Amino acid sequence: MKKIRYIPYGYTMRNGRTVIAQDEAAVIREIFSAYINGASLQSIAELLTERKIPYSERTDVWDKARIARIIGNAKYIGDGEYDPIIEEEQYEEAAAVKTARQRNTFEKNLEGLDLLRDLVRCAECGAPMRRRVSSKHRIRESWDCTDPDCGQRIRISDTHLLEKVTILMNRIIANSYLLIPRPKKRKELSAEAQRINREIDAELERDDPSDALIIVKTIEMAERLYAESDTHLQIAASIARKRVSLMTPQEEFSPAYFCDIAAYLTLGSGGKVILHTKTDVEIGDEENECNQDTQENNIGY
Structure with a gap:
């Protein structure tokens, strides 16, 4: 033949x-x-x-x-x-x-791994994950959940992890609206806010209410309502979008960009990566499996 x-x-x-x-x-x-x-x-x-x-x-x-x-x-x-x-x-x-x-x-x-070392969490339980290296496996690197009751281990190469994070960062750079958090559903006042409200009502019902106390309590109430709303996230998103507008897509992981946008990462089964932004938004990759071609991992230069 x-x-x-x-x-x-x-x-x-x-x-x-x-x-x-x-x-x-x-x-x-x-x-x-x-x-x-x-x-x-x-x-x-x-x-x-x-x-x-x-x-x-x-x-x-x-x-x-x-x-x-x-x-x-x-x-x-x-x-x-x-x-x-x-x-x-x-x-x-x-x-x-x-x-x-x-x-x-x-x-x-x-440099990138040093930055991520304390910013990777388990997608299953939320506990911190620690990087491990073993020469016994084709993919030498893994991230292990520190919670012994969880025991999640995600095997993903350093190169592939940083590539995935870079893809997510570039998606945000190309679509800054992704940083906008979803509005929180209106809910009842918290116990603390209700307490402050009762104190204001009680003072107003007195024959000689204290204007100074009412002003102090009103400011305290405003601070509490602000803390319990997503207003601070909306403001943070507006600032973040302006900063992102000055960024350009990267071919390699950028520690500086990551620090500006991201709060931490979660790793899930199959090497699924989710980037959690400082505006409380989750940006996930579209790959559910960590498909790594050895040859391509070695040539990404």
Whole structure:
């Protein structure tokens, strides 16, 4: 049975020989140039998809995994079977950029994890969660609930967790109205508010009521009603929306943005992440399962 041989993007078979596909070769040169000049794998993939550049006969959809394979394919500098499409110097420069980005991402991940260390809670019971690392599993990192009666353990890689949080943050940046809390249902006065109200009524019924006391109690009543309403959250939401309007979507986790918007995170079964904002709003991801492709986790640079 004849074997079907894989031919890298940029090449084609002609008269039994592997030759350069010039249209695809031009795309490869563009990819290397963009990557070396600072573009991310994701942004390059999105641009090629938007321009409907074919990746194969079946699809014109690109993703960062496909871009990464091209960036890392040494065949493009030529070998015994493949003619060169790019210069070796350009290939080495792209490799150096990748190494630098990996190092930078690792350092940023450490900064992000240090920030999240005390801000991750269990979605089941609300108790704090603690990060653990074990080399016995494919996904080495996990977050364990500190409540022994709960015992929830969520296995999710550092990279994937920070990516999910970044997606949620970007959703807020693109839609600042998400920060607006739902109005609380009107409810009866609390016992404390009723007590203050009775004291005001009692003072008013006296023959010689004290104006000073009534003023003090009225202010106390106003403070109590404010505390029991969601007015402070509405004000906080208004301020937060103005701050978010000055933000731009991020490709990597931003500790500064997180501190401005988020109060804490909850982790649930399947790696479900919910971001709890400082305006008392929950922003959840749409993935119910922690589907992590090992290859893509390793190439997100």
